[in-house]
Amino acid sequence: MSRRARSAPPVTRAALTSALVGTAVIAVGAFWLSFHALTDLALRSGVPREQAWVWPLIVDGVIIVSTVAVFALRGHSRVITTYPWALLLGGVVVSVVANGAHATLTETQVPDVIAVAVATVPPIALVAATHLSALLLDRTNPGAGSLSFPWPRRRPAPAAAAAKVETTPDAIAPAAQRVAKPADQRPSGRSRAMASEEQMRAWLDEQLAAGVKPTGASFAKRFGGSASTGRRRLAELKGELVDA
Structure with a gap:
């Protein structure tokens, strides 16, 4: 110029x-x-x-x-x-x-x-x-592809969001004190997850209090193992809560 x-x-x-x-x-x-x-x-x-x-x-x-x-x-x-x-x-x-x-x-x-x-x-x-x-x-709409529209993202389901919440020791202790049973009354001969019984019961108590139905898959996602193992452990924990 x-x-x-x-x-x-x-x-x-x-x-x-x-x-x-x-x-x-x-x-x-x-x-x-x-x-x-x-x-x-x-x-x-x-x-x-x-x-x-x-x-x-x-x-x-x-x-x-x-x-x-x-x-x-x-x-x-x-x-x-x-x-x-x-x-x-x-x-x-x-x-x-x-x-x-x-x-x-x-x-x-x-x-x-x-x-x-x-x-x-x-x-x-x-x-x-x-x-x-x-x-x-x-x-x-550059980068979105031809004739594409920016659709709104779907929000995660309440159960999936609740499964992602990690429990802390401070939150586990009060719930564990409410549902814990003496060690001699626990079923013997059954496989245990790495988490303690108190942590499992505390997690189950939080799910029920939040209105979320716990499943074997959500249990396995939280504590490890397979979905079938999670369903069996949930049945055991629910049976113990009823006995309590």
């Missing part, structure tokens, strides 16, 4: 406002004239009168949405911006050629070539606009 370009004064607000207002007036006038010319061309091409007004909206609508896409995709790679630019230029060419063809017509009916072109524009515009929307949507 040259020194002169860097030192150039910024555009004044008055100049910007005047340009924007003038652009809006030109856009409205041009759209109005183009709308009537393209509507008449659609009528002459065999489009019913009650539907002919839609054809200019399709042609000029492609120009509008592709222009918005060009500005929205500024800063992206040329591979991404090539399509909206091509769509914009294509819409401009169709609009200019159609307006020029309407100006040269002297008869009520148009040549077959023009009638075929008028009939093929709507489906082509539908496919082009849909692809453009997909392109913009894919750039709106």
Whole structure:
């Protein structure tokens, strides 16, 4: 960038406002004239009168949405911006050629070539606009994959959340004192987990107090072993609590 370009004064607000207002007036006038010319061309091409007004909206609508896409995709790679630019230029060419063809017509009916072109524009515009929307949507959620939406994460179930809570010695002691039984009354000859009977009873007491139904899988996850072993130990502990 040259020194002169860097030192150039910024555009004044008055100049910007005047340009924007003038652009809006030109856009409205041009759209109005183009709308009537393209509507008449659609009528002459065999489009019913009650539907002919839609054809200019399709042609000029492609120009509008592709222009918005060009500005929205500024800063992206040329591979991404090539399509909206091509769509914009294509819409401009169709609009200019159609307006020029309407100006040269002297008869009520148009040549077959023009009638075929008028009939093929709507489906082509539908496919082009849909692809453009997909392109913009894919750039709106980068890294999430094409046409993907950020769905909310599911919250863990209460039982799963309760199983992750680790009991501390301070919390185990009061519960163990309430449910503990003398050692000589415990079943003999049964396999013991690494955790003590007091810890197992305290965990079971906390689960029941929280309204959570303990399972063999949650017992095994907390103290180790298999789910079947957990179910057997739960049955033993529940039997001891009932006896208590």
